[in-house]
Amino acid sequence: ETGVTQSPTHLIKTRGQQVTLRCSSQSGHNTVSWYQQALGQGPQFIFQYYREEENGRGNFPPRFSGLQFPNYSSELNVNALELDDSALYLCASSRPREEAFFGQGTRLTVV
């Protein structure tokens, strides 16, 4: 069984640029959630997708957007990058009402 995979693993972007992060969900999982984890903090919920529809959003501005595809993989897009967007971005997949499994994360650095 293939786990959750994220790409890229590391990324450096300049302030004001746009970035797309990708996530392949675990086999059989139709729910994908994205989290932002700043250094020394717990993960913060960005949004969740269930069967290609957004199913909840955290306290993040509209420049954070996402997609889920028919194969349940997902993208996180961030526009107009700010220095404070530097963090570890985590994708998690799950079946409804079951535990979530996380990928290894994408480390984004904004300079």
Add this chain to the structure above:
Amino acid sequence: EDQVTQSPEALRLQEGESSSLNCSYTVSGLRGLFWYRQDPGKGPEFLFTLYSAGEEKEKERLKATLTKKESFLHITAPKPEDSATYLCAVQALGGSEKLVFGKGTKLTVNP
């Protein structure tokens, strides 16, 4: 607003020295409480889900317990490989299945 507080922030143990980590929570209605282990620069690794007060789960040297206000992660005779950050998260009934995380407890086990 759902909230999770973990204590202590950091804990240093000698190999074989048992201890407990605390997770206090407030949630509108608890669907589940989750424990994850996170190694530096990696995604969280699922450990346990607890659903109701009085429930206990064990895995190797770890045992998780749940009351109506808090959860404990007991570590018995820890080994250096147990060194990691342990994250606690709650999931509320209804709506999206987002996880609300605490900041974690960083555990270091010295040989």
